[in-house]
Amino acid sequence: MSEPLSLATDVLVIGGGLAGAWAAVAAAQAGADVVLVDKGYCGTSGVTATAGPGHWWVPPERREAAVADRVQRALGLGDPEWMRRILDLTWTSLPKLSAYYDFSTDEAGQVQHRALRGPEYMAAMRAYALASGARILDHHPALQLLRHGDGSIAGATGLSLRGETPWTIRAGAVVIATGGVAFASRLLGAATNTGDGLLMGAEAGADLSGMELSNYYTPSVAGTNMARSMAYSFARWFDADDNELDIPNGPDVTPHLARALLRGPLFCRLDRVPEDIRAIMPQVQPNFVLPFDRMGIDAYRDRFEVTLHAEGTVRGIGGLRVDDQDCQTAVSGLYVAGDAASRELVTGAISGGGAVNSSWALSSGQWAGAAAARRARALGARADALVIATGQAGLSPRRKAGDFDAAGAIQAVREELNAYDKNIFRRGEALTASLERLDGVWRELSDHGQAKGRAALRLREAAALVAAGRWSKAAALARRESRGMHRREDAPAPDARLASRQRAQGLDRVFTRFETPPAQAEVA
Amino acid sequence: MIEVIVEDRCTGCGDCVEACPSDVLRVGEGGKAVIAHQADCQTCLLCELYCPADALFVWPEVDRVIGVTAEQALASGQMGAFRRDHGWGEHAATHTNQHWRMGAIFERARLLAIETAAAQNPSNTARHEDIR
């Protein structure tokens, strides 16, 4: 067995997906000592690595129009200033990757920066972070944050999966970049995205925002996780009797597909995908074609069964609330980036998938990393100061430690947060029932949950999933209206008085409250 | 789910072990990669991409183990197909990265949706957010 690891650094980045890697680059380039820990492997884990994000890549002369359009679609929750900031930074950042990513050139000889293929993008980000001087510890999940007596963040502790030994890292500032919470839905690339950062942040005193906006769904071949949706924009949809369903493709397709799935099995034909696109598909999205090829389905001729995967906050919106321009949370020294943060500022009440999310990850990562570096270099790691461990549920049970069924808790989260009738079509009564069930699971877990080694990680993941599920349900219950992806069947219209962001916090008891909308006087 | 590692092909380099985001694999006693935590596999396919010897085989279903044998995997003609389509290693010249065309493909789908909607109801227009 290897020795427990203990070290001190300026900046600790937790999570090595898109946002965490950009944070590590920025912090290291600002002159800080940087350690990045990932639960998996920086380069393959997280939802960018298995996908291929197109960024919000807009030339300067078209930006104001893009912002105006987005503000309108954000349905009152967006902020044009933040949108401008991420457009700017995306434009200047991506070209810097050309030493590590082989950007394609179009027929006219123009370099194409907008969309990068996932595995190559994340391999490039790993190389860029290392070249910038960051140290990467793979297979080193963080389990909890450490804080000083004054409440500011002092580092984190976690587990090294090889040898199952604990680690402690003291840091002058910490960036949480643990991704969104996919509510254990088996979404492509999201197995490690269990909301750990949301739980750790909340335990340390941060609050959240937009957690009701956590119900984005994507079609996939039944039985698989392959949530690459591009080809489905050409789809025709059928019921079990092979009747074609009248479902228009577009941004509002999900409720139609979900209704069909609540009636019975749903099938798809991709026969409208043009021939020339079929020919290049394996080189555009190699993983999209793979399940068909292996399972013996002719994707463009055969009818095949589909399912809808819950994405939770991944291409949903909610997360830790950003409290200042540097992406600091409400806790001093704790920064947040990417899908672990609420993206309402830049996407509003509709999904930022397709462009805005990756630009947010790239931008928030760099702001958080640079600010964390400034802070740490000013204050140092204070490695000798006394620190307090902030984690509770699953780590230090309040009553007698006992056998807690982590798999059962995760299954409860799946049932409450993936089910179409509970999470896409929401109603007050069902939300209350879900919340009560998850409250019960939480009490059990925080009273009795404790484990060692890999089982400790699974238990903390369960705790994070349950906590995130509770914030999501509580926020959905309090938003008694429909807005963007949040759809209340018992309140189907938007309510102008609720055109503002909603915060959530609390562990044993969950609270939510609306921020006052700046323009309330005009709205009312 | 990761199904099988073809022992004859595996050189024991450990690349897949490092790269697996769910820590499923190990280099075993015999110096070859082995599946140590199969139930943790998230079917991300990336071990296949990182294996220079095309020794691993992942089945696309996420919830169950099919029990694919090394012989079946080899006979499928699929071993190494993912790394090839990505143009990694020796495939770089023949399988270039066409991912950047995604924007144009979404645009084609959007126009098709508008056409279809217009054919059904001339006053209707569809808008399509390109979400991949």
Ligand SMILES: Cc1cc2nc3c(=O)[nH]c(=O)nc-3n(C[C@H](O)[C@H](O)[C@H](O)COP(=O)(O)OP(=O)(O)OC[C@H]3O[C@@H](n4cnc5c(N)ncnc54)[C@H](O)[C@@H]3O)c2cc1C
């Ligand atoms: C199929 C799909 C397609 C998408 N396409 C687009 C697109 O075209 N355009 C767009 O803008 N956006 C797109 N998105 C969204 C985009 O991928 C995300 O916004 C982006 O990846 C967020 O980056 P992130 O670093 O916050 O999270 P991730 O990339 O998910 O990374 C999170 C990382 O944190 C690690 N982690 C988690 N918990 C811990 C812990 N306890 N300790 C240590 N590490 C931990 C994970 O292992 C992971 O590596 C897509 C998403 C999906 C699912």
Ligand code: SF4
């Ligand atoms: S498919 Fe992904 S999770 Fe499964 S063994 Fe391979 S790399 Fe690991």
Ligand code: SF4
């Ligand atoms: S990457 Fe391939 S060759 Fe290397 S250890 Fe893994 S299976 Fe064996």
